[in-house]
Amino acid sequence: MKTIEIRAKIRICSHSELSVEQKNVVEAAKRATSGSYSPYSNFKVGAAVLLANGEIITGSNQENAAYPSGLCAERTAIFYAGANYPDVAIHKLAIISRQGDEFGREICSPCGACRQVICEAEARAGAPIEILLCSATEAYIFDGIDGLLPFGFSGKDLQCDAAAEKH
Numbered sequence: 001m002k003t004i005e006i007r008a009k010i011r012i013c014s015h016s017e018l019s020v021e022q023k024n025v026v027e028a029a030k031r032a033t034s035g036s037y038s039p040y041s042n043f044k045v046g047a048a049v050l051l052a053n054g055e056i057i058t059g060s061n062q063e064n065a066a067y068p069s070g071l072c073a074e075r076t077a078i079f080y081a082g083a084n085y086p087d088v089a090i091h092k093l094a095i096i097s098r099q100g101d102e103f104g105r106e107i108c109s110p111c112g113a114c115r116q117v118i119c120e121a122e123a124r125a126g127a128p129i130e131i132l133l134c135s136a137t138e139a140y141i142f143d144g145i146d147g148l149l150p151f152g153f154s155g156k157d158l159q160c161d162a163a164a165e166k167h
């Protein structure tokens with residue numbers, strides 16, 4: 001038997017330590033919380049993605065009385081980007097939550113389904129996506145989805161190079 005250990009590098013910094021580019025994405029994610037439709041959880045989430053062309057796309061969680069029909073903020077933003085900018089890579093993703101007027105005291109961490117979708121977005125982009133999980137005061141910065149989804153399932157496991165198939 002052999003044992004392997006999985007490590008993740010996470011940079012933790014205050015918002016004031018972020019680069020201008022990172023700050024812009026985080027601020028967009030904060031603003032995006034205003035579009036959240038979350039009457040069932042009262043937990044607003046905002047996500048923003050920075051595209052290779054410099055544009056920032058935002059999304060927020062959209063809930064539904066039939067709970068599983070709702071969608072998380074990250075997937076709302078990533079799917080919008082994929083649908084409207086199919087050939088433009090995502091470089092950065094920021095996520096933050098808000099309850100009432102207060103941004104989260106803890107960082108907002110993506111659910112499993114969102115991690116899987118970020119994994120696919122990386123495959124499409126052909127490069128790691130920087131992920132900023134934010135609280136009101138801090139950002140946990142991951143250099144790519146590997147740190148959040150080790151051993152992720154991707155097109156490679158299907159023996160097909162999904163990223164290379166540009167439709």
Ligand code: THU
Pocket residue numbers: 038041043044045060061062063070071072073074095108109110111114
């Ligand atoms: N939610 C997100 O939008 N993103 C996350 O990273 C965590 C959870 C949403 C889903 C649901 O609308 C609410 O937060 C409570 O789970």
